[in-house]
Amino acid sequence: MSSSHPTNLADRYAFLQSELARLEHAYYVLDNPLVPDSEYDRLYRELLDIELAHPQWITADSLSQRVGGAALKAFDSVTHVMPMLSLNNAFEDAELIAFDRRCREGLHLNQVEYAGELKFDGLAISLRYEHGSLVRAATRGDGASGEDVTANIKTIRAIPLKLTGANIPAVLEVRGEVFMYLEDFQKMNALAAQAGEKEFANPRNAAAGSLRQLDSKITAKRPLSFFAYGLGALEPTSWLPTTHEALLNVYVQLGLPVCSERRVLHSVEAILSFYNEIGSKREALPYDIDGVVYKVNSFTEQAKLGFVSRAPRFALAHKFPAQEALTTVLGIDVQV
Numbered sequence: 127m128s129s130s131h132p133t134n135l136a137d138r139y140a141f142l143q144s145e146l147a148r149l150e151h152a153y154y155v156l157d158n159p160l161v162p163d164s165e166y167d168r169l170y171r172e173l174l175d176i177e178l179a180h181p182q183w184i185t186a187d188s189l190s191q192r193v194g195g196a197a198l199k200a201f202d203s204v205t206h207v208m209p210m211l212s213l214n215n216a217f218e219d220a221e222l223i224a225f226d227r228r229c230r231e232g233l234h235l236n237q238v239e240y241a242g243e244l245k246f247d248g249l250a251i252s253l254r255y256e257h258g259s260l261v262r263a264a265t266r267g268d269g270a271s272g273e274d275v276t277a278n279i280k281t282i283r284a285i286p287l288k289l290t291g292a293n294i295p296a297v298l299e300v301r302g303e304v305f306m307y308l309e310d311f312q313k314m315n316a317l318a319a320q321a322g323e324k325e326f327a328n329p330r331n332a333a334a335g336s337l338r339q340l341d342s343k344i345t346a347k348r349p350l351s352f353f354a355y356g357l358g359a360l361e362p363t364s365w366l367p368t369t370h371e372a373l374l375n376v377y378v379q380l381g382l383p384v385c386s387e388r389r390v391l392h393s394v395e396a397i398l399s400f401y402n403e404i405g406s407k408r409e410a411l412p413y414d415i416d417g418v419v420y421k422v423n424s425f426t427e428q429a430k431l432g433f434v435s436r437a438p439r440f441a442l443a444h445k446f447p448a449q450e451a452l453t454t455v456l457g458i459d460v461q462v
């Protein structure tokens with residue numbers, strides 16, 4: 127498509143906005159995706175490219191400025207004290223190199239330390255602990271407010287109802303991912319097939335669909351799990367360790383599940399070798415991931431870099447090629 131046909135491009139832009147809105151509603155609200163992620167990602171990229179060429183077309187309600195989907199009205203709404211954002215994505219090494227350059231330039235440093243971890247393909251959740259007790263759990267929703275799924279979250283055995291240890295802050299919002307182990311997913315789908323019930327398309331949709339049940343007795347029967355990887359509200363703020371990696375180590379002491387596949391990385395070369403190493407292990411992992419995530423390790427440096435509208439500037443998701451994408455070989459569609 128050429129920018130010498132502005133009317134057509136404007137039409138295409140309007141089409142992408144409405145088409146992506148339709149796909150997002152099916153994915154985030156109904157837990158029932160209409161197309162593979164790679165197809166959604168391709169259309170989303172096209173939208174971003176058009177906006178890059180025509181920034182004057184961007185409005186506050188463009189999908190590029192928003193996070194996720196709306197909350198289901200059936201659940202009570204929870205306003206996030208700290209918004210739950212998305213992540214900027216990189217598909218090419220060059221985008222990762224540009225991310226490192228922006229971080230170094232923004233911080234006036236020759237070298238930035240990153241925390242590398244897995245990008246779990248599940249559903250983001252915020253767990254609010256007050257004086258060590260789990261009092262509320264909320265989905266990301268549109269980032270500003272989500273769904274109150276406390277009763278359902280309490281059925282997940284991996285999530286402690288009480289934190290352990292001596293140094294527990296008055297308020298701690300633990301952010302992380304609810305997901306399903308592949309083995310559990312396969313068993314659950316086999317049982318559903320036997321009972322003549324609907325099977326889930328993949329573990330991500332199974333996790334999201336199971337958590338967003340109105341009857342927590344149904345959620346209790348679903349094999350959900352959880353990894354912690356982030357932080358929301360905190361009181362007192364003086365409790366905060368200096369780095370992301372140190373925070374995750376404290377989480378382990380508090381009794382929270384944290385994935386052990388993580389590493390502190392000091393250079394672009396180290397980042398790329400982490401990406402390649404995890405990529406080669408991906409098939410053998412017991413859960414689905416769709417990439418790795420790099421976060422500037424120091425919280426002071428994270429605060430200096432700040433946020434753009436829907437994502438932090440201090441973090442990047444480096445995606446793996448889609449497993450579900452359809453590739454045409456000799457005119458035949460094959461799953462890769």
Ligand code: NAD
Pocket residue numbers: 149150153154159160161162163164166167193194211212213215243244245246247248249250251266303355356416419443
């Ligand atoms: P995202 O999934 O690309 O990134 C943000 C999310 O990553 C967070 O909300 C969190 O849930 C998750 N995450 C996993 N591991 C993490 C970690 N270690 N640290 C921090 N966050 C971590 O962003 P998004 O805005 O939720 O959605 C985009 C994704 O959803 C794309 O992959 C897209 O393909 C898919 N999607 C697909 C469809 C479809 O129709 N198939 C529609 C909408 C979105």
